[in-house]
Amino acid sequence: MDENNNPLEMAQKKKWLNDKKVSRDITQKILKFGVSQTQIRNIIFLLSLELENVSEMKAISSIINGDGKSENTILIPGENNE
Numbered sequence: 001m002d003e004n005n006n007p008l009e010m011a012q013k014k015k016w017l018n019d020k021k022v023s024r025d026i027t028q029k030i031l032k033f034g035v036s037q038t039q040i041r042n043i044i045f046l047l048s049l050e051l052e053n054v055s056e057m058k059a060i061s062s063i064i065n066g067d068g069k070s071e072n073t074i075l076i077p078g079e080n081n082e
Contacts (some may be wrong), residue, residue, distance in 0.1 A: 045061055048061045048064065
C-alpha cells in the first residue's frame with residue numbers, strides 16, 4: 001500500500017495539523033488580549049510547568065528564568081544578552 005494513502009498516517013497528520021491550528025489560535029487570542037513581553041515570558045514559564053516531560057519542563061523553565069546553563073538561550077531585544 002502507498003504510504004500517502006495509509007489511513008492511520010492520514011489520521012495522525014490531520015490530528016497534528018489540528019493541534020497546531022488550535023495552538024496558533026490560542027496564541028493569537030493571548031496576543032490580542034494585550035500582553036507585555038514580561039507577561040509572555042511568565043505565561044511560557046507557567047505553561048512549561050504543565051508539561052508531562054520533566055526534562056522539557058526543567059529545560060524551558062530554566063531558560064525562561066535565566067538560570068539555564070544550556071547553550072540554547074533566548075535572546076531578548078533591548079536586554080543585555082551576554
